[in-house]
Amino acid sequence: MIYICIYNCCIYMNVEKVLKTDIEMPLRSKSIIHLILVYNSIGESLSNALKPFDVSLQQFNVLRILRGQKGKPANLSTINERMVTKMSNTTRLVDKLLLKGFVERVTCIANRRKVEITITKKGDAILKKMDTVVNSTQAQILKNFSNEELLQLNNLLNKF
Secondary structure (H helix, E strand, C coil), X not given: CEXXXXXXXXXXXXXXXXXXXXXXXXXXXXXXXXXXXXHHHHXXXXXXXXXXXXXXXXXXXXXXXXXXXXXXXXXXHHHHHHCCCCCCCHHHHHHHHHHCCCEEEEECCCCCCCEEEEECHHHHHHHHHHHHHHHHHHHHXXXXXXXXXXXXXXXXXXXX
């Protein structure tokens, strides 16, 4: 059993009930399905939190990476390496953020093949607002866990 959050309402989840089966699943299969269901639920909760900003979870991740550069530009390769979910469409994510005015893209004078990307003041300001909403959503998702349980969960996940 594990807690799953849907629309900021936590319920106790039973994999067999979610899958609508009376057959008890093998423990290993059940564990993997639990992880997938929790991953999907967390992603949905965070995506819903970011909807008012018209930013995807991946775009949010790009903005956080750029803010972490502390004013220094990053290239597409650096962004892709630091993404939580690795994707081949980092260019498309940056293009969408560029259209919103959240990032700037400049071609390097010394090497015209190199593109440097930085977060704008507008991007930094909106990211601060997103941080508040995301932090609140994370707190809601994890509200049933003590700090000790979160440490234990992280230790277990590190075994992967």
